[in-house]
Amino acid sequence: MLPWKRLFRPLAALLLTGAVALVPATTARAADAAVTSNSGWNDWACKPSAAHPRPVVLVHGTLGNSVDNWLGLAPYLTKRGYCVFSLDYGQLPGVPFFYGLGPIDKSAEQLDAFVDKVLATTGADEVDLVGHSQGGMMPRYYLKFLGGAAEVNALVGIAPPNHGTTLSGLTGLLPYFPGVEDLLNTATPGLADQIAGSAFLAKLNEGGDTVPGVSYTVLATRYDLVVTPYRSQYLDGPDVRNVLLQDLCPVDLSGHIAIGLFDRIAFHEVANALDPAHAEPTTCASVFS
Numbered sequence: 323m324l325p326w327k328r329l330f331r332p333l334a335a336l337l338l339t340g341a342v343a344l345v346p347a348t349t350a351r352a353a354d355a356a357v358t359s360n361s362g363w364n365d366w367a368c369k370p371s372a373a374h375p376r377p378v379v380l381v382h383g384t385l386g387n388s389v390d391n392w393l394g395l396a397p398y399l400t401k402r403g404y405c406v407f408s409l410d411y412g413q414l415p416g417v418p419f420f421y422g423l424g425p426i427d428k429s430a431e432q433l434d435a436f437v438d439k440v441l442a443t444t445g446a447d448e449v450d451l452v453g454h455s456q457g458g459m460m461p462r463y464y465l466k467f468l469g470g471a472a473e474v475n476a477l478v479g480i481a482p483p484n485h486g487t488t489l490s491g492l493t494g495l496l497p498y499f500p501g502v503e504d505l506l507n508t509a510t511p512g513l514a515d516q517i518a519g520s521a522f523l524a525k526l527n528e529g530g531d532t533v534p535g536v537s538y539t540v541l542a543t544r545y546d547l548v549v550t551p552y553r554s555q556y557l558d559g560p561d562v563r564n565v566l567l568q569d570l571c572p573v574d575l576s577g578h579i580a581i582g583l584f585d586r587i588a589f590h591e592v593a594n595a596l597d598p599a600h601a602e603p604t605t606c607a608s609v610f611s
Contacts, residue, residue, distance in 0.1 A: 374403050375446060375447075376449055376450045377441075378399055378449065378451075379437060379440060380407070381408075381409070382454060383454040383455030383457050385422060385423070386455070387419060388408040388409050391583070394589070396408065398589045411460075412432070422457070422512050423511075429460050430463040430464040430467070433461060437449055438473075449475070450474070450476045451477045452477075453478070454481060454482075454581075455483065455582065458477070459482040459484050459526075461477055462531075465477065466526065477538050478595045479541070480582045481552075481582060485518065485523065486519060487554065489548065489550060491550070530559055531559045539563045539565065539591070539592075540562070540565065541581065541588050542567065543566070545575055545576065546578045547577060548579075552566075570605060570608075574587050576588070586610075590602075591604050
């Protein structure tokens with residue numbers, strides 16, 4: 323077997339973990355869409371209440387999509403009275419159902435357009451953003467370079483690669499295998515942009531992690547094997563709260579996928595970040611809330 327194939331196989335395996343967890347058989351998409359409609363999520367007739375005046379826009383991760391990534395969190399928030407919306411972004415030609423693979427700056431433009439649609443439809447002045455993995459980092463480009471700070475009150479990132487990932491150290495081997503890095507950049511730029519030290523991340527983080535007027539929350543787990551080291555997810559700046567799940571519930575063993583899909587400790591912290599005036603302490607008992 324060629325050396326670069328030996329390297330690419332574990333890289334692909336880690337990244338495709340998300341695909342296995344997030345994307346069921348394509349024939350299930352119609353059923354998923356029905357769940358979305360029936361739950362009141364992506365209900366374009368929804369009008370924000372006085373208690374929750376800002377719509378929530380959910381931003382999926384790499385290889386995720388607007389439905390499967392949010393089968394847990396979206397109903398959790400709609401039951402609490404939020405208008406909740408989600409989008410697909412980062413599509414590559416000829417690659418259906420697996421999103422978040424295109425250049426991240428272009429994905430941020432798609433988010434910008436989607437937020438404009440949500441604001442116009444709901445009549446709200448601002449939205450709150452909640453994103454998993456790439457979806458927790460990509461919006462920072464929209465906030466910093468596309469005028470998003472005027473349209474967004476808060477960004478909650480769940481396991482976001484804010485300062486890139488080494489994929490448990492595997493990306494450090496890329497320079498020793500000529501052609502592999504070029505393959506990642508050409509075939510899946512959305513993945514390449516997330517590697518620690520990428521040109522995209524250098525631009526994103528130059529001059530500071532945050533922009534004025536937006537509150538930031540980062541939710542991380544020490545058992546994350548995709549965005550590594552997990553502390554690279556944290557942000558530095560004013561109005562930032564970095565949260566490690568295990569500080570709230572030591573027995574929480576969620577990894578990169580579980581923290582976004584069904585971790586009730588993370589969901590409780592999302593709700594606290596969206597409505598800090600009514601935040602309640604998050605503990606192991608929060609899984610029953």
